[in-house]
């Protein structure tokens with residue numbers, strides 16, 4: 001049975017033409033203007049031409065209380081069609097912002113209204129899903145925060161969006177999006193790390209008062225870069241991954257992995273002694289890179305440091321029953337040094353060399369290479385609403401893939417065949433080179449949902465598929 005995607009989009013378009021419900025509380029931001037403007041990224045030299053929301057990178061922090069109605073009017077003033085996806089939020093399918101799958105692209109000069117309820121508390125983000133390998137690294141991303149009904153008591157709540165830009169010596173963005181050599185390797189990496197849109201590194205600080213408690217919401221908005229963060233002199237507590245509460249625990253081995261699309265909420269206590277140099281927050285991924293320094297200033301907030309924080313309020317999750325779950329398998333092949341023999345594009349079986357030549361695609365998922373402009377593909381998997389599912393993802397490539405499922409959270413059961421003791425709920429999980437990850441979830445949200453790699457160059461290079469859930 002071929003899933004009729006065109007009809008699906010039309011049905012969705014009909015549904016959203018209904019009159020808007022009257023919303024009680026009007027949030028601060030009602031409109032998102034997507035446009036081109038200049039913003040200072042590096043401290044010296046010229047400002048950089050960027051694409052962003054409401055004239056800033058990152059876009060405005062969209063903040064709601066759990067249960068709030070979200071009603072956002074998006075205006076496309078970009079030189080390309082676009083959409084906005086609300087990463088991690090369990091929205092109705094028609095509001096998920098995936099071009100060709102859940103909606104028609106928002107054409108240049110056109111608008112689109114996104115309306116849904118913020119059912120899930122936590123740290124999320126928003127970004128385009130159209131040509132995301134170009135639109136996101138140009139600066140189109142922002143934080144989306146939903147406060148718990150009973151938030152953890154903290155002195156301050158801080159949002160950090162980490163990303164990077166690829167800039168030349170004149171501070172202009174290098175216009176090399178969509179290169180097959182980036183698609184087929186580790187993705188396009190910037191040369192300037194950014195923290196909330198401007199250059200990270202020396203000069204950037206997180207000021208703490210002695211014994212102050214801060215909730216630090218880290219969001220990786222980079223198109224390809226994986227961070228591995230170390231906090232010198234401090235041992236923050238992890239309280240959430242991808243917005244979902246976990247039992248508060250210190251960062252394992254002191255290094256926090258944050259792959260594209262992922263979020264981690266930390267409780268950071270000002271427990272160190274004030275010193276002149278401060279305490280480095282460093283990315284230890286490949287070359288050590290300073291992100292910012294923790295520096296102390298001001299009077300102590302309290303006499304005694306606080307201990308282990310309480311757990312965050314949990315979102316609603318249905319526990320997957322592994323005894324009755326349907327098992328699915330997803331194989332990843334391709335990329336540089338990979339050996340995919342054959343795959344299919346648009347229903348046509350091709351040798352991978354020809355897929356690369358004809359379509360610029362270099363990856364396959366279950367021997368199918370998909371991209372956002374391919375309307376003819378069938379979903380990778382069909383599920384009934386309410387079905388319990390176990391998905392085994394097997395990475396036969398030499399590269400890392402942060403896999404993101406839309407519209408759902410899944411439990412991370414095992415990594416590389418070893419049971420994962422935390423069994424956290426996530427929407428994005430990192431597969432190591434030639435590694436595997438087993439996840440489980442209940443297919444609760446009807447519609448056709450993306451399952452794709454969040455290295456956005458990999459997604460554009462074929463690692464894009466969908467899961468169709470029938471009501």
Ligand SMILES: [Cu+2]
Pocket residue numbers: 400401402453454455458459463
């Ligand atoms: Cu990937």
